[in-house]
């Protein structure tokens with residue numbers, strides 16, 4: 001395949017603790033350069049040097065690739081963690097989740113979604129009606145993979161985010177990941193905040209409203225965070241959804257809009 005694409009994925013850990021991960025979908029001529037950049041990134045992870053770096057490249061069939069537009073971005077300023085979690089809850093209710101389900105999801109991330117309150121390596125899957133946890137492996141969760149920006153679209157998206165003051169690499173990576181989640185069958189919403197102790201911004205993403213950032217969803221220093229994906233099981237089976245999230249290649253070929261930062265008002269929900 002002359003025009004073949006490769007999925008290039010990196011995971012770095014120390015004493016089996018996840019330190020960093022990133023991935024790209026690139027043409028064959030960019031595989032070596034991309035691999036070097038991801039390894040460089042693993043070595044400079046702010047949580048310390050890894051003792052293991054896995055870098056994996058795998059050819060993907062260009063005809064299997066789906067294309068989509070990135071979600072629109074909204075950013076809300078909140079005054080406290082409490083207000084942030086209230087805002088997240090209201091946005092989840094707006095997506096059609098029950099109050100019980102939204103509260104369970106917030107409590108899940110706040111307490112550590114993995115076994116014994118640990119941080120999960122991937123995302124939790126939650127039934128959008130009754131809040132039941134659906135992922136088969138509660139320590140691993142679901143790892144969204146094989147998504148990226150089309151190379152011709154990357155400069156525009158990076159420039160738009162930079163102009164909006166959203167140039168941190170976490171924003172672009174979370175936006176791309178969330179874009180894939182919103183494109184998956186049966187997804188009702190996603191709740192996320194980072195497990196990085198110094199990064200307190202998170203988001204609620206929904207197919208109707210896009211990627212809705214909330215300035216504070218946890219306290220500085222808190223290492224707990226992660227992702228919860230809400231699933232409508234009348235639309236998709238768990239195994240079909242997980243297969244899509246983990247294996248279907250998806251490239252974003254157009255940017256969404258980026259709204260200016262706005263103070264959170266309860267009526268926004």
Ligand code: PML
Nearest residue numbers: 170171174194201202213
């Ligand atoms: C953002 O600021 O939009 C990113 C929020 C979530 C970051 C999650 C992560 O650390 O990967």
